Amino acid sequence: MNNQVFGTVAIIGQGYVGLPLAKAASAVGFEVLGFDVSDQTVEALRNGVSHIDDMSDDDISKMLDQGYHPTADPNDLKRASVFVICVPTPLADTGGPDLRAVESATHTVARSLTPPATIILESTTYPGTTENLVQPIIESYGWEHGRGFLLAFSPERVDPGRVDYTIVNTPKVVGGVTEDATKSAASFYGHFVEEVVPVKGTKEAETAKLLENTYRHVNIALVNEMAMFCHDLGIDIWEVIRAASTKPFGFQKFTPGPGVGGHCIPIDPNYLSYEVKKQLGYPFHFVELAQEVNAGMPKYITERISEILNKDRKALNGSKILLLGVTYKADIKDQRESPAIPVARYLADSGAEIEFHDPHVETWNANGTLYNRRNDLQQAVQDADVVVLLQDHESYDVAELVASAQRFFDTRGAVGGEAAYRL
Ligand SMILES: NC(=O)c1ccc[n+]([C@@H]2O[C@H](COP(=O)([O-])OP(=O)(O)OC[C@H]3O[C@@H](n4cnc5c(N)ncnc54)[C@H](O)[C@@H]3O)[C@@H](O)[C@H]2O)c1
Structure with a gap:
């Protein structure tokens, strides 16, 4: 781990997953743009008020001092070089995940993208989502994988209420569309996670999360x-x-x-x-x-x-x-x-x-x-x-x-x- 400033990271979704990630990234010197569609959540965070169990109001105040900017304005995201999508994936009536939030978050990212950017999906979903849903949306804006952006999936392993294992000391699995994408996403997490575990591809990373929870x-x-x-x-x-x-x-x-x-x-x-x-x-x-x-x-x-x-x-x-x-x-x-x-x-x-x-x-x-x-x-x-x-x-x-x-x-x-x- 090192303490160099990596740049600006935009975290899309400031809930149980996005907020602890924002905390870890701002603690090591990233400028963190905490984007959320909920004006109420953004307003509370701006005022130093936490809405989740694992984070105190003091944590939020400290983050604000360290360069954390909660925002509901997508125009703020243009200076980010890393985007992490942490939006909900509830169960749809069909039995699969309701991916509307992931789709909408991906459009937000694609519209704000300034190359070169690394985009990481953390929301839990079925295998294939990163390459079959997220990638085509970004490419529909004229970007090409490997040129304008690199894309990876990294499952979140947050266990609310847990204090012995946090984002920092829980190994982080990362699988990219290409080896370069895996390397870039792994390098981002390497700034604040003790052990990053690169895997073969996005589908393996997506399925690993589902194996853990199915187990x-x-x-x-x-x-x-x-x-x-x-x-x-x-x-x-x-x-x-x-x-x-x-x-x-x-x-x-x-x-x-x-x-x-x-x-x-x-x-x-x-x-x-x-x-x-x-x-x-x-x-x-x-x-x-x-x-x-x-x-x-x-x-x-x-x-x-x-x-x-x-x-x-x-x-x-x-x-x-x-x-x-x-x-x-x-x-x-x-x-x-x-x-x-x-x-x-x-x-x-x-x-x-x-x-x-x-x-x-x-x-x-x-x-x-x-x-x-x-x-x-x-x-x-x-x-x-x-x-x-x-x-x-x-x-x-x-x-x-x-x-x-x-x-x-x-x-x-x-x-x-x-x-x-x-x-
Ligand atoms: N909570 C957990 O313990 C946990 C653990 C592992 C994985 N996950 C996965 O992580 C993902 C996020 O879960 P969570 O618990 O953080 O959800 P959450 O409901 O706590 O937070 C999600 C946030 O995203 C915001 N949001 C919704 N749509 C958005 C959009 N289009 N753009 C920007 N923001 C948007 C919501 O307003 C909310 O603040 C889910 O896929 C979940 O399965 C959760």
């Missing part, structure tokens, strides 16, 4: 399915996992839960199965099975809550259910694709009265209904017919909560013993 999706589905039959067999799945995890090789620990959430795991593997089916006409069985198992967990959780009440001759209909932790993972405020939403839907459909608590969420919009957090946690726990731990936030003293609850259902394996029902 997690499939393994979580495996333990979720085991959790369900272990319950029926009277076997403690958490003890099974604890035992298996003592094997020092050939096993990686995954834990069951109420479903998968976030922007990556429930979504990205679908891009791969969509493309396999579209191009080859046959299914990607593992992804489809994992999807079925993981998407079924919220319903299973509701059935277990019903079973817990049933033991005391109570019905879900009319019972007060307190949900603890509604974000998609512990200790962050991100609620995207959180399984708490379908859990709430199944509970509401059964006539349950829902309450919630989450240290990171004050007002919760679940399926169009707004819930206000119960601020007196102890009282809320005592009031509920069943308390359900969906997310094991660090601030929860779970053993104490279990002791106060009438019935406690722990979906995260946070407590041992017989006092709580466990997944």
